[in-house]
Amino acid sequence: MPPALAAHAVEKRYRSTAALRGVDLAVDEGQLVGLLGPNGAGKSTLVKIACGLVRPSGGRAEICGHPAGSLAARARIGYLAELFRFPDWARADEVLELHQKLAGSRGGAAERSELLELVGLADARDRRVEAMSKGMQQRLGLAQALVGNPRLLLLDEPTSALDPVGRRTVRQLLEELRRRGVSVLLNSHLLSEVELVCDRVAIIASGALVAEGRPADLVKPRGVEVETASGKRVIEGAGRDDAPRIVSDLVAAGERVFGVRVLSSTLEDVYLEAVGGETS
Amino acid sequence: MTGAVEIALYAWRESLRRRVFFVVIVLSLAFLALYAVGTTAAFNEVNKFGSNPNDTDPSVVAGSTLLGLAMFATLFLGTVLAVFLTLSAVRGDAERGLLQPLVVRPLGRPSLLAGRFVGAAAVCAVYVGLLYAISLVITLLAGDWTPDHMIAPGLELMAAVVVLAGVSLLGSVFLPTTANGIAVFMVFGAGLVAGLLGQIGDAIPSQTLQNIGSAGAIALPFEALYQEALHALTSDTSGLASFVVKLGPFGGAHHFGPGLVAWVFAYLALLAGAAVWGFHRRDL
Numbered sequence A: 001m002p003p004a005l006a007a008h009a010v011e012k013r014y015r016s017t018a019a020l021r022g023v024d025l026a027v028d029e030g031q032l033v034g035l036l037g038p039n040g041a042g043k044s045t046l047v048k049i050a051c052g053l054v055r056p057s058g059g060r061a062e063i064c065g066h067p068a069g070s071l072a073a074r075a076r077i078g079y080l081a082e083l084f085r086f087p088d089w090a091r092a093d094e095v096l097e098l099h100q101k102l103a104g105s106r107g108g109a110a111e112r113s114e115l116l117e118l119v120g121l122a123d124a125r126d127r128r129v130e131a132m133s134k135g136m137q138q139r140l141g142l143a144q145a146l147v148g149n150p151r152l153l154l155l156d157e158p159t160s161a162l163d164p165v166g167r168r169t170v171r172q173l174l175e176e177l178r179r180r181g182v183s184v185l186l187n188s189h190l191l192s193e194v195e196l197v198c199d200r201v202a203i204i205a206s207g208a209l210v211a212e213g214r215p216a217d218l219v220k221p222r223g224v225e226v227e228t229a230s231g232k233r234v235i236e237g238a239g240r241d242d243a244p245r246i247v248s249d250l251v252a253a254g255e256r257v258f259g260v261r262v263l264s265s266t267l268e269d270v271y272l273e274a275v276g277g278e279t280s
Numbered sequence B: 001m002t003g004a005v006e007i008a009l010y011a012w013r014e015s016l017r018r019r020v021f022f023v024v025i026v027l028s029l030a031f032l033a034l035y036a037v038g039t040t041a042a043f044n045e046v047n048k049f050g051s052n053p054n055d056t057d058p059s060v061v062a063g064s065t066l067l068g069l070a071m072f073a074t075l076f077l078g079t080v081l082a083v084f085l086t087l088s089a090v091r092g093d094a095e096r097g098l099l100q101p102l103v104v105r106p107l108g109r110p111s112l113l114a115g116r117f118v119g120a121a122a123v124c125a126v127y128v129g130l131l132y133a134i135s136l137v138i139t140l141l142a143g144d145w146t147p148d149h150m151i152a153p154g155l156e157l158m159a160a161v162v163v164l165a166g167v168s169l170l171g172s173v174f175l176p177t178t179a180n181g182i183a184v185f186m187v188f189g190a191g192l193v194a195g196l197l198g199q200i201g202d203a204i205p206s207q208t209l210q211n212i213g214s215a216g217a218i219a220l221p222f223e224a225l226y227q228e229a230l231h232a233l234t235s236d237t238s239g240l241a242s243f244v245v246k247l248g249p250f251g252g253a254h255h256f257g258p259g260l261v262a263w264v265f266a267y268l269a270l271l272a273g274a275a276v277w278g279f280h281r282r283d284l
C-alpha cells in the first residue's frame, strides 16, 4: 500500500525566499507524524503543498499514490489550516453540511452530530460562527477536517487557540483517530504534545529536514549520574542497563552511594540541538 | 459540476444572510420612491406645455430621459451589488482564510469560480431586472408613456451587470479586496466616460470622439449594452423628439446591432479563461 503522504525532494521558492529546500517525508498508513520546527521553517508550506494549495517549485508529493492537488488526492484528505475562518453568518451545523456536500460525504446529520460530539461542540450546533470563541472555531475546524472520513489528516497547529482542556480533547481525539487507522501529519510548536501522541517526529529548520525518527529513538541516553560522599558525578555514555553494575562497582570500591539517576535528553534537547537554537 | 452548484447556493445564502442584501433593498426602495415623486412632478410640468407646434412630443423627451436616468441608477446599484458579491471572492477570501477550506475539497478551482460567478450573476440580474421593471411601471403610471421597446432594455441592463460581475470576479483573482473594489469602479467610470465622449462626438459631430466612444464601449461591453438599452427606448421614434433625447446624457446615440450579443458571450468567455488561468497559478 502506498504511504498516506510521500514527499520526494520537495522544494518551494517564493521569489527571494527558499521556503523548502528538498524535503523527503513519508507518513505511512495509520501513522501519526509530528512536524516540528521554528517559525518560518516551512512547515505550513509543506502541508499546503500536500493539500494542493501551493504548487511546489521542485520535487513531488503524493497522497495515497495520487499526485498532491489532484481530485483523487483531495478526496482523501482532511485539512485544518493554521489561519482559517468560516463565514461569520454560518451555524456550526451548516459549516459541516457544506463540507459534507463538497466532500461528497453521505454521513448526513448523524455524521455531523458525531463530529461535533467528538470535538466537544455538541451544545453549539446551532451557534453562529461569529458568536464562537477562537477556541470553539478551532474545534469546529477540526470537525470540518474530519468530514467524509479522510485517509490522511493534515493539521497545521490545531491547538494554537486552545486552553489546556481543549488541548487534552485534541490529544484524545488524535488517539481515537489512531485507533481508527487514520494517518495524521501534525504541525505543532508544542513539543510535549507531539512527544505524547506521535509515532514519529520530523524536525525541519530553514526548509530542510534536520532530524527524523521515533521520539524514543531521538532522545539519546546522556549517562548515569551518581551521588557519593565525594559529590555528584556523571558517567558519560552509560545507560539505564549500566546502572546496577555502576552501583555495585562503586560499593565494591568502598564508596557510599546516596543516589543514582539515569539521564536522557528530552525531545526539547533534541529539538534545540537540531535547529541550533534558531527562532524567528 | 455539483460542486459549482453547491458553491452558488452557498453564495446565495451568504448574500441573503449578510446585511448587504438588506442595505441594497433599503437603498433601492429609497431610489424608487424618489423616482416616483420626481417622475410625477416632471410629467405634471410637461403636460402644462400643451401640444407643441414643432411636433416635438414633450412626453417622449421627458419619459425617455427619466427612464434613462432610472436605467443609469439601476445599472449603478446593480454594479454595487455585483462588486459586493464578488470583490473578495479569491484573493480577499484567501487572505482571510475563508477560501482554503473550500479549495482543498475535491471540486476543482474552475468549478469554484463558476459557482461564485453563477451565484453573483443570478442575484444581480434578477435584482436589475426587477428594478428596471418597477421603474418602467412607475414611468407608465406617472406619464402614460412607454418606450418603443420594453423588454430589450431590461435584458441589456441585466447582461451589463453580469459582465460587471465577471470583471469583478476576474479582478478578485489578482487584487486584494479594497484594490479590486476601487479598480472595478474605475473601470465602470471609464466605460461611462467613453460613452459620454461618444455622444459628444455625435453631437458636435467629431469622428475622433465617436471612435473613442465606440472603442471604449466595445472594450467594456457593459457600456455598449447600456447604450444599446438607452437606444432601444426611442429607436422607433423619429423627428425632433428623438433628436433632442439623443443630445441628453441618457440619449444612447449608439446602436451596435446583433454582433453585440456574440461579443458579450465571447467577452465573458475571455474573462472566464483569464480567471481560471490566474487562479490555477495562485498559491493560497
Ligand SMILES: Nc1ncnc2c1ncn2[C@@H]1O[C@H](COP(=O)(O)OP(=O)(O)O)[C@@H](O)[C@H]1O
Pocket: A014, A017, A018, A019, A037, A038, A039, A040, A041, A042, A043, A044, A045, A046, B283
Ligand atoms: N505566500 C508567501 N509569499 C512569500 N513568502 C512566503 C509565503 N508563505 C510563506 N513564505 C515564507 O516561507 C517561509 C516558510 O513559511 P511557513 O511555511 O509558513 O513556515 P512555518 O509554518 O514553519 O512557520 C517563511 O520564510 C515565510 O516567510
Ligand SMILES: [Mg+2]
Pocket: A040, A043, A044, A045, A082, A156
Ligand atoms: Mg506555519
